[in-house]
Structure formats: structure tokens, C-alpha cells
Amino acid sequence: MVAYGRSPVSRVPRQPLLIFLAALTARLLYLWQIHDSPFFATLLGDARGYDVWAQRIAAGEWIGHDVFYQAPLYPYFLGTLYTVAGRNLFVVRVVQAIIGAAACVLLGDAASRFFSPRVGLVCGLMLALYAPAIFFDGLLQKTVLDVFLICAMLSIIARMMAPLKRGPTEGVRSVRLQPDLFVLGLTMGALALTRENAMVLIAVALVWIVLSARDRARHAALFAGGLALVLLPVAARNSAVGGGFYLTTSQFGPNFYMGNNAQTDGTAAPLRSGRGSSDYERQDATEIAERASGRQLTPAEVSDFWTGRALTFIRDQPGAWMRLMLRKTALLWNRTEWLDTESQESYAEYSSLVRLGAVIGNFGVLVPIAALGVLLTWPERRRLWILHAMAAAYAASVVLFYIYARYRFPLVPFLLLFAAAALAQLPQFLRTAKPAQHGAAIALVVAAAIFANWPLLPTDLMKAITENNLGAALADDGRIDAALPHYERAVRIRGDYSPAHNNLGVALAAHGDVDKAIAAYERAVALQPNYPDPEYNIGNALMRQGRPADAIVHFQRALTLDPGLPDVHNNLAMALTVEGRLDEAIAEYREAVRVDPGSAKVHRNLANALADKGALPEAIDQMRQAAALAPADGSIRYDLGSLLLDGEQYDAAIAELREAARMTPDSFEAHNNLGIALASSSHASRFDEAIAEFERALKIRPNDESALKNLAMARQARAAKPQG
Numbered sequence: 001m002v003a004y005g006r007s008p009v010s011r012v013p014r015q016p017l018l019i020f021l022a023a024l025t026a027r028l029l030y031l032w033q034i035h036d037s038p039f040f041a042t043l044l045g046d047a048r049g050y051d052v053w054a055q056r057i058a059a060g061e062w063i064g065h066d067v068f069y070q071a072p073l074y075p076y077f078l079g080t081l082y083t084v085a086g087r088n089l090f091v092v093r094v095v096q097a098i099i100g101a102a103a104c105v106l107l108g109d110a111a112s113r114f115f116s117p118r119v120g121l122v123c124g125l126m127l128a129l130y131a132p133a134i135f136f137d138g139l140l141q142k143t144v145l146d147v148f149l150i151c152a153m154l155s156i157i158a159r160m161m162a163p164l165k166r167g168p169t170e171g172v173r174s175v176r177l178q179p180d181l182f183v184l185g186l187t188m189g190a191l192a193l194t195r196e197n198a199m200v201l202i203a204v205a206l207v208w209i210v211l212s213a214r215d216r217a218r219h220a221a222l223f224a225g226g227l228a229l230v231l232l233p234v235a236a237r238n239s240a241v242g243g244g245f246y247l248t249t250s251q252f253g254p255n256f257y258m259g260n261n262a263q264t265d266g267t268a269a270p271l272r273s274g275r276g277s278s279d280y281e282r283q284d285a286t287e288i289a290e291r292a293s294g295r296q297l298t299p300a301e302v303s304d305f306w307t308g309r310a311l312t313f314i315r316d317q318p319g320a321w322m323r324l325m326l327r328k329t330a331l332l333w334n335r336t337e338w339l340d341t342e343s344q345e346s347y348a349e350y351s352s353l354v355r356l357g358a359v360i361g362n363f364g365v366l367v368p369i370a371a372l373g374v375l376l377t378w379p380e381r382r383r384l385w386i387l388h389a390m391a392a393a394y395a396a397s398v399v400l401f402y403i404y405a406r407y408r409f410p411l412v413p414f415l416l417l418f419a420a421a422a423l424a425q426l427p428q429f430l431r432t433a434k435p436a437q438h439g440a441a442i443a444l445v446v447a448a449a450i451f452a453n454w455p456l457l458p459t460d461l462m463k464a465i466t467e468n469n470l471g472a473a474l475a476d477d478g479r480i481d482a483a484l485p486h487y488e489r490a491v492r493i494r495g496d497y498s499p500a501h502n503n504l505g506v507a508l509a510a511h512g513d514v515d516k517a518i519a520a521y522e523r524a525v526a527l528q529p530n531y532p533d534p535e536y537n538i539g540n541a542l543m544r545q546g547r548p549a550d551a552i553v554h555f556q557r558a559l560t561l562d563p564g565l566p567d568v569h570n571n572l573a574m575a576l577t578v579e580g581r582l583d584e585a586i587a588e589y590r591e592a593v594r595v596d597p598g599s600a601k602v603h604r605n606l607a608n609a610l611a612d613k614g615a616l617p618e619a620i621d622q623m624r625q626a627a628a629l630a631p632a633d634g635s636i637r638y639d640l641g642s643l644l645l646d647g648e649q650y651d652a653a654i655a656e657l658r659e660a661a662r663m664t665p666d667s668f669e670a671h672n673n674l675g676i677a678l679a680s681s682s683h684a685s686r687f688d689e690a691i692a693e694f695e696r697a698l699k700i701r702p703n704d705e706s707a708l709k710n711l712a713m714a715r716q717a718r719a720a721k722p723q724g
Contacts, residue, residue, distance in 0.1 A: 023104040023128030027097035033351040045341030047140035054078035067242035067299045068249045069282045073193035074142035096144045100137035104128040106151035113158035123420035131357035143406045149191040185226020197397035253303030254285040259402030260310040266328045268402045328399045335364030336457045337405035343462035367452040373418030464494035498528035532561040548578040566596035600630035634663030653677040671697035687718035
């Protein structure tokens, strides 16, 4: 490795401790401020998925069953914490505060080596007190590991670039270089397992090693060895469970499409309108791709499908794509921290530290100062080009997909390095530079400030989205009463946010206020006409009001917007059945089964419709499939037994109805029909069993005329039956 012309770093022993304590204090204070907020115990979006994944890992599911769709390092980190300390979200956040503080120390070390100890102190403290950093370290999100690994990477690179003195001349640190390269490979491999687009940084690092090292092949091999030690086990695991080669995850194609299509505004456009949650992304990506392809697809084929769609948009609409890329570039450097699930502004309502810190701790301030730092350090560009190249490569990788605050956040350590250098060098620059240089610097800072602070995204919308997402998480936990005020607040904050109106309608319907629910759904449709969910919900509400004909219209509208929704096909079929349009209902049930062959519900409903039509053999076959998909559902076993009874398959009916009675011992129908099946059997000994079942049915419903009649008939038949 070429030795660069910097003096050895003179360590200030107290500096790392000062940075660490400042960072940790800020993060612990923030946790104390938000611990009573509704966000502390209720997880949203990806955090919810990571938590579920981590619980499975802690329960022993370390290998898993599917190719990784999301980057796996953070869930495994979280699962390890759960294994050691139990599922304690406070402990997780404290550990993350420590990791975030350590990242500040590492960045300070890197800045000390790249520039000077004074720059290192400033840089470490800037990250320690940077409001978005404090916010992200408190979330159950992988951003905390992203930034820690970025800072570790920068510290390692800076250490490798710092020369050792050998006599009167500077020489190469060949002894320490080898372990540093291997550790750099380990670190960047881990980074790729938490932020997939960080693979571009690996490419830049490899170029830097090849261009700078004397023994290029050996040094590149050391770096590659560290990478392989981290990445190859993941690739082998993915191959074992998925039958293909996936170095990290299989979500490239869907992510690429969500950021490159005609509907996106620079953020991610969901694959299905109104379903922006990560909970649906993998399911929707697979279902839509398989429906379009007409067959089951591997994860790689699903990714290729969406990549192809994105490339088609780019090829067919190059002008629109270029405008989109320019907008994403502007969003990347913009002051606003655009959320994908929960916003910093919402958390700031509970934390004065983040609220006040965000006044100066934001991209709108950081970008102009960092731009000045790049200008002031430009004479050292031959030494610092690795920082320029890595920052540019990572920025390009984000723009290639879509812009969210936590996706761009790994750029912050690079910006802070140059911002700290600018603050440290500014006094000397003002004293020694020429007026023309002063003018150029002022022009650059002003231009960067205008560019970074230009209003592009509404912050009130981010608060509305956060409130809506919080309500949805509470509703998923069965806390619909707690969810309702958050939906109402979301609508008050941003009256034109359609998903909040839709979810408000769902909550109102759950409280029995169907008329207000329908009004909320209709408002959602008016705001976003291509949104199928409120159309579907209107149909359900109309069914509750006994208006199946009107419901049919809305179910059909929902399917026009998205024909791949099995629940809509199912409920449309139910409405058609009520209207006496049985053939059309059966066709809709068949479509629901085709779209979602793994749904026991739609197989069961199709079976019942076929039975009403008189197609008993096919009805029995569909009900068997439903029972196979939901073997613990006693009501399906009852339906299957009843169909078999209608088909005079008494032995099979008895077996199913016995299971139904065992699973649902308080079911009058299960015991009564089991009695009928036993009494209908040709075995005389079963009359006693039939009588016992009718008696059990009568204990549940003592005065039921049909059971009393069945019991009497069974007793008469037993008395008349010759005994063997």
C-alpha cells in the first residue's frame, strides 16, 4: 500500500472517552424522553418484521426456511440479544445507544487520522449530537449497524493510510497492513449483510487496494478472504434453502422497480396501491409476478421479473426516467428526512433533545458545510479520493433505487468528515485565501444551502403517515380502540392522505358505525381513485347493511384496480350468492382459489357453493383441500363430514365428524351430525354410539326438536335391529 504524506496521529487519550460519553449521554437522555411515548412499545413497519424474525431466531430457528428477502444481519443481532436478555425492547435500545456511541468514537478516530486530532474531536462530537443519528439509534432498525460499520470501515482505511516513520523517510506498514485488510473485508462483508447496496463500496475499496498496493494480488486476496468469511456462509445457506445462488438477499428486482416506474415520486411506489408496508412486499412481489407468468417462480425469477419491468419503463420512457433520477438526486441531499414508516418529527414531539437538535443537525446545514470541506481539502484529493469515490458510489446506489431517510443516512459519516475539516480549516482559510477564493467558497456554500433546503416534501404528511402506521400497528395487535384516535389525528394533520381515511373507516366499522365508515372509505376513494382497499371495504360495509347488489359494484371496482386480490374475489362471490347468481359466485370462488391456492377459507367457500349447485363430488374434493390446509380447524372438518354424509360415505363422514366433535366439543351440530352418520351406518353396534352423540347434543341444546327426534328414531332402530 502506498504511504500517504500525513504525519502520525498524536493520540489524545481523553478524546475517545469524551466523544463516547457525550454520544451515550445524548442517546440515553433521548430514550428517557421517549419512553412514555406510544412508539416505545409499539413497533411499526420493518421494526415489527425484525422483531418477529428475531423471536423466531431466539426460539431456535437460526437457519430458517426461505432465501433471505431482507438483509439478515440486524435480525440476527436482535435475535442474539433476545436469546441473552429476553425480548426486552429497552435493553435493545440501550445496547444500540452504546453501539451508536462507539460509532462516534470510530468516526472521530478516522477524522483524526485523515486530518488531525482536532478535526477528529469535532467530527466525533458532531455525530454524537446529530439529531437524526440519535433518532435512528433509538429505532429497532438496521441503521444503527449501518453507521457503526461505515464508521469502522473508515477508521480501518484511515489507519492503513497513516504511515510509519522508518528512519528519515516514510515507509509502508507491511506488517500491520495484512490484518487491517482482512478486518476491512470482514467489516465490509458485514455491511453488505445489513445494507445490500453497500456492495458498491466493496468495489471501490477493491479498486483502491489494487491501485495503491505493491503486492496487489496478495493484498486483494486478503481483503477478499475477509469478505468471503462473512458472505459465503450466507450464500451457502441461501442456496441450501432456495436452490440458487443469492449472495445476500433476493429483493433487488422489486426494490429496483419500486424506485423506477411511472408512479413513483422518488420514494418507493408500492407494488400494490395502498400496500406500502414491508409486511406485504415479498408476498405482493411473488403473487403479481407468478400471476403474470402463469407459473410458480423461484426468488431469482421473481427478482428478474421486476427488474425487467423497471428496465421496460426506462427504455420506453427515457425522458420521464431522467426527470425521476434528477428528482431523486435532489431528494438525496434535501433537508427533509423522508420517512418510510415513522418520522423523526413525530418522535421529536416527545423529545426536546431531537426537536432542538434538528434545528442545526440536519442535511440542510450539513450539506453546505461538507461541500465547503470538500473545497478546502481539494488540494489533498489524491490522498482523499477514496472518500470522494465511496461517497459518490453510495449516493449513486441510493438514487438508482429510491430515497428514504434511513437509506441515505450512511452518507452522513462521509459528510461529517468533510464538514469537520471545514470547521477546523475555515479560520486559516479566511486569513490566508485570496478574495477570489473567498468568493468561490461563499458561492459554493450558498448554492449548496439553497439546493439542500429547497422545499420538496411536506413534513406534515410525514406526521400523518406515522400516525396512520401507529394506528395500523395497534389495530394489528387487536387494540382497535387505541388505534382510532391515531387515525383521526392523521386525518386532521393531513386531510388528503387516503390510507388514513381508509383505516379510519375500518376502525369505525369495527365499532359498529357503518355509515361513518362508508363515508371515510368514500373519501379515501375520492382522494386516490386507483386504491382498491377502500372499494373492497365499502363492499363489505354494504354487505353488513344487507345491500349485496350495491356491494357487488364496489367489489368489482376493486378487482378492476387489482385482479389479484383473493379476499375480494371471495367476498364478491358471497355477495353474488346472496343475489342468487350461483354460477357467477362459483366462478369468483374458483378465481380466488387460483390466485391464492393456499387459502383454506376460499376452498371451503367454493366447496359449499358447489354443494349448493349439486356438484357433490367436486365439493367434497375442495373441502378435503381446505381441511388439509387447516387441519386444526374443527368447523372445516365438520363441513367435510357433513358433505360426506350427504354423499352417503358414512365411514369417512364418521371419521371427520368425530374429529370435528373432538376439536369443538361444545358444537351441537358436530355431535348431532355424528349421531346421524353413526345411525345411518350399516353396523348395528353403532346405534349405541349414535344415541350417545344425540344425548351429548341435547346437553348442549336440551330442547332441540331435531335432536330429540333423532334420538327417538335411533332408540327405535336399535330396538328393532336384530342383535348379532
